[in-house]
Amino acid sequence: MANAAIAFYQTGVYFYSFGAFINPLRESFGWSYAQISLAFSLRSAETGPLAPLAGYLVDRLGPRVVALIGISVMGLGFFLLSQTNSLAVFYIMYLVVALGASLCAPIMPMTNIANWFIRKRGRAFGLYTAGAGLSGLLVPVITWLLGVHDWRTVLIMMGAGTWLLGLPLALVLRHRPEKYGLHPDGEEPRFETETVGSAPAQGQEVEGLSVRQALKDRSFWLLTVAFMLSFAPLSAVSIFLIPYLSDPVDQHGLALAGAMAGGAVTIMTLTSLGGRFAFGWLADFRQPRRIIMALLVVQAAGLVVLANLRSVWHLIPFFVLFAPAYGGIIAVRPVILAHYFGRHALGTIQGLTMTTMTVGGVMTPLVVGILRDATGGYQWPFFVFAMTTLVAIPLLWLARPPAIQSDGPTGVN
Numbered sequence: 577m578a579n580a581a582i583a584f585y586q587t588g589v590y591f592y593s594f595g596a597f598i599n600p601l602r603e604s605f606g607w608s609y610a611q612i613s614l615a616f617s618l619r620s621a622e623t624g625p626l627a628p629l630a631g632y633l634v635d636r637l638g639p640r641v642v643a644l645i646g647i648s649v650m651g652l653g654f655f656l657l658s659q660t661n662s663l664a665v666f667y668i669m670y671l672v673v674a675l676g677a678s679l680c681a682p683i684m685p686m687t688n689i690a691n692w693f694i695r696k697r698g699r700a701f702g703l704y705t706a707g708a709g710l711s712g713l714l715v716p717v718i719t720w721l722l723g724v725h726d727w728r729t730v731l732i733m734m735g736a737g738t739w740l741l742g743l744p745l746a747l748v749l750r751h752r753p754e755k756y757g758l759h760p761d762g763e764e765p766r767f768e769t770e771t772v773g774s775a776p777a778q779g780q781e782v783e784g785l786s787v788r789q790a791l792k793d794r795s796f797w798l799l800t801v802a803f804m805l806s807f808a809p810l811s812a813v814s815i816f817l818i819p820y821l822s823d824p825v826d827q828h829g830l831a832l833a834g835a836m837a838g839g840a841v842t843i844m845t846l847t848s849l850g851g852r853f854a855f856g857w858l859a860d861f862r863q864p865r866r867i868i869m870a871l872l873v874v875q876a877a878g879l880v881v882l883a884n885l886r887s888v889w890h891l892i893p894f895f896v897l898f899a900p901a902y903g904g905i906i907a908v909r910p911v912i913l914a915h916y917f918g919r920h921a922l923g924t925i926q927g928l929t930m931t932t933m934t935v936g937g938v939m940t941p942l943v944v945g946i947l948r949d950a951t952g953g954y955q956w957p958f959f960v961f962a963m964t965t966l967v968a969i970p971l972l973w974l975a976r977p978p979a980i981q982s983d984g985p986t987g988v989n
Contacts, residue, residue, distance in 0.1 A: 577703075578745045578746075578748040578749055579639075579685035579688060579689060579704050579707070579749070580703060580704050580706065580707025580708075581707060581741075581745050582643065582647070582680060582681065582685065582707075582742055582745050582746070583681055583682075583685060583704065583705070583707040583708040583711065584707040584708065584710050584711045584714075585711070585714070585737065585738065585741050585742060586650070586677060586680060586681050586711075586738075586742070587681070587707075587708040587711040588711030588712070588713070588714030588715065588718075589654075589714060589718065589734045589737070589738070590650070590673065590677045591711075591814055592711060592712055592714070592715050592814055592841055592845060593714060593715050593718040593719075593838075593841075594616075594815070595814065595815045595816060595817065595818040595819060595841075596715065596718050596719045596722055596818050596838055597722070597727055598612050598815075598818070598819050599819065599822070600722060600727040601666075601727070604727070605663070607663060608945075608949055609819070609945040609948045609949050610942065610945040610946050610948075610949050611663060611945075612945070613815070613941040613942055613944060613945025613946075614667070614941070614942055614945070615666060615667055615670045615941075616811075616815055616940075616941035616942075617938045617939065617940075617941045617942040618667055618670070618671060618674075618938075619670060619671065619674040622671050622674050622675065622678065623674060623677075623678045623930070623934050625931060626675065626678040626679070627678065627683055627926075627927035627928070627929075627930035627931050627934070628924055628927035628928045628930075628931055629927065630642060630646075630678055630679050630683040630684060630923070630927055631683045631687060631922075631923030631924040631925070631926050631927030631928070631930075632923065632924045632927065633679075633923075634683065634684050634687045634688065634923040635687070635921060635922075635923040635924055638749075638750070638751035639684050639685070639687070639688040639749040639750070639751065640746055640747065640749040640750070640751070642679055642680070642684050643679070643680045643684055643742075643745075643746035643749055644743065644746045644747075645676075645679055646676045646677065646678070646679025646680030646681075646684070647676065647680050647738060647739065647742035647743055647746055648676065648739070648743070649672065649675055649676030649679065650673055650675075650676025650677050650679075650680065650738050650742075651676070651735045651736070651738035651739040651742070652672065652676070652735070653669060653670070653672035653673030653674075653675070653676055653735070654673060654731050654732070654734045654735030654738060655731070655732060655735040656669040656672055657669040657670060657672070657673060657731050658728040658729070658731035658732045658735070659728070660728075676738075680742070680746075682930070683923060683926050683927050683930060684923075685704060686701070686704075686910040686926055687922050687923035687926060688749060688751075689701060689704055689910075690910060690913075690914040690919060690922050691751070691752045691753070691760070691919055691922070692752075692753055692760055692761075693760055693761055694760045694761055694914075695760075695761050695860065696761050696860060697859075697860065697911050697914055697915075698855075698856045698857060698858065698859030698860035698861075698864070698907070698908065698911050699856055699857050699860055700856075701856050701859075701907045701908070701910055701911055702852050702853045702854075702855070702856020702857055702859075702907045703853075703856070704907075705852040705856065705903065705906045705907040706849050706852045706853060708845075708906070709845050709846065709848045709849045709852050709903055710845070710846070710849065711845060712841055712842040712843070712844065712845025712846055712848075713842055713845075713846070715818075715838045715839075715841040715842050715845075716838045716839050716842050718730065718734075718838065719818070719837070719838030720838075721733065752919075784917050784918015784919050784920035784921065784922065785917045785918055785920065785921070785925075785978060786920060786921055787921045787924050787925060787928070789978075790917050790921070790925050790928075790978075791928070793978045794974075794975075795916060795975040795976055795977065795978060796916075796917070796925075796928075796929070797932075798971045798972070798974050798975035799912065799913070799916070799929065799971075799972070799975045800928075800929045800932035800933065801932065801968075801971055802868075802968040802969075802971040802972045802975065803909060803929060803932070803933050803968075804932055804933040804934075804935055804936040805936065805964050805965060805967055805968040805971075806868070806872055806875070806902075806905055806909075806965060806968050807933050807936055808936035808939075808940045808961060808964065809875065809879055809902075809958075809961035809962070809964075809965055810902050811936065811940045811941065812940050812941070812944050812957060812958065812961055813844075813879075813882070813898070813958075814841075815940075815941055815944070816941075816944055816948075816954060816957075817837070817840060817841055817844070818837040818838055818840075818841060819837075819954075820954045821836075821837040821840055822836075822837040840891060843891075843895055843899075844894075844895055844898070844899045845899070846899075847895045847896070847899035847900060847903075848899040848900060848902060848903030848906075849903065850900050850903070851871070851899065851900030851901060851902070851903030851904035851905075851907070852903040852904065852906065852907045853907075854900075854904065855867055855871065855900075855903075855904030855905075855907055855908050856904070856907035856908065856911070859907070859908045859911045864908045864911045864912045864915065865912055865972055865973075865975065867904065867908050868904075868905055868908050868909065868912070868972060869969050869972050869973065871901040871902075871904045871905050871908075872901070872905070872965050872966065872968055872969050872972075873966070873969070874897050874898075874900070874901040875897070875898055875901035875902055875905070875965055876962040876963070876965040876966050877897045877898075877962075878893075878894050878896075878897030878898025878899070878901060879898060879958050879959070879961055879962035879965065880958075880959065880962045881893050881894045881897060881898075882894045882898065882958050883954075883955045883956075883958035883959040883962065884955070910926065913925060913926055913929060915977070916977050916978060917978070940961075943957065944957045
């Protein structure tokens with residue numbers, strides 16, 4: 577629950593809400609969409625190389641130390657960002673925020689949860705990612721604050737909130753259950769639940785593949801590229817949904833008020849909760865890989881709807897299609913990695929996967945910003961991302977479990 581609470585605040589103020597700052601920054605400094613969007617690309621460029629380091633630190637030092645460092649740096653970054661007076665300073669200070677955020681999520685909590693759960697892993701990730709989904713409730717709060725206060729003041733509030741809420745929660749976190757005389761799932765070990773690479777000796781639980789073994793496996797690379805293609809659309813929507821819906825110039829935009837556009841993000845994230853719970857639970861009983869393949873089709877359909885908005889009512893099918901799909905993918909994605917590669921070096925392996933995923937995160941904001949400046953709209957970027965989402969499906973189909981490892985609880989490939 578501590579991980580979910582940290583995800584609630586961190587995702588809300590850092591990931592979903594920052595799109596609300598785009599227009600205030602343009603009004604204050606006259607920067608273009610592409611110039612502001614470059615900050616989000618730099619964020620992803622920094623997050624990628626840091627992810628393996630964050631995973632390694634969690635494997636070695638435990639989640640509490642890593643979370644305390646990350647939350648402290650993230651809060652400081654918000655304070656520094658409030659003092660922005662030039663584009664270069666904006667980029668640098670935003671990278672400080674990104675540094676802290678990279679340490680406290682998502683590698684740290686995903687590794688921590690995977691170490692504490694095996695048979696109930698899907699349900700645990702469903703509950704954890706629900707915390708991130710509920711973070712959409714913070715978006716209208718941020719947009720309301722931006723309507724009442726200067727954006728610098730709002731950033732100071734966000735920094736203070738990061739410290740006041742995050743630091744006490746980080747102290748609750750614990751490393752592997754074995755360090756405390758406990759077992760995953762709160763039960764006696766069931767050696768057949770997690771075997772990777774070779775059959776376990778009797779009375780010995782196999783921890784999983786090493787980093788070197790994982791990197792040599794073809795499925796690792798297929799999964800990381802597929803995850804990158806599925807993550808890029810979420811990055812685009814989370815950053816640009818508010819500007820898209822509130823843009824008075826875009827002829828296809830709805831020109832909603834800032835608070836109403838922020839409310840759309842809240843509805844989207846809350847609607848995603850059903851997918852996080854339902855598909856996280858389902859991943860404990862069915863093949864996670866096939867679950868994500870089906871969800872990618874639904875996510876692509878939602879993006880096509882978003883690219884063709886003509887009325888506020890068109891947001892309803894977008895919410896119904898896109899939100900549960902991306903929510904389910906977020907919950908099931910770490911389940912696949914844990915099933916395939918085990919717990920031995922899971923933090924580092926997840927960090928390396930995140931590095932590849934952030935390639936899409938680096939390009940996505942910059943491409944969308946450039947196309948928005950060039951075409952005056954967001955339609956083509958959302959449509960292109962719908963198509964690239966579908967490319968991930970055959971990659972997942974080819975990504976079979978390493979050696980004798982089963983593809984989820986059913987043990988069926």
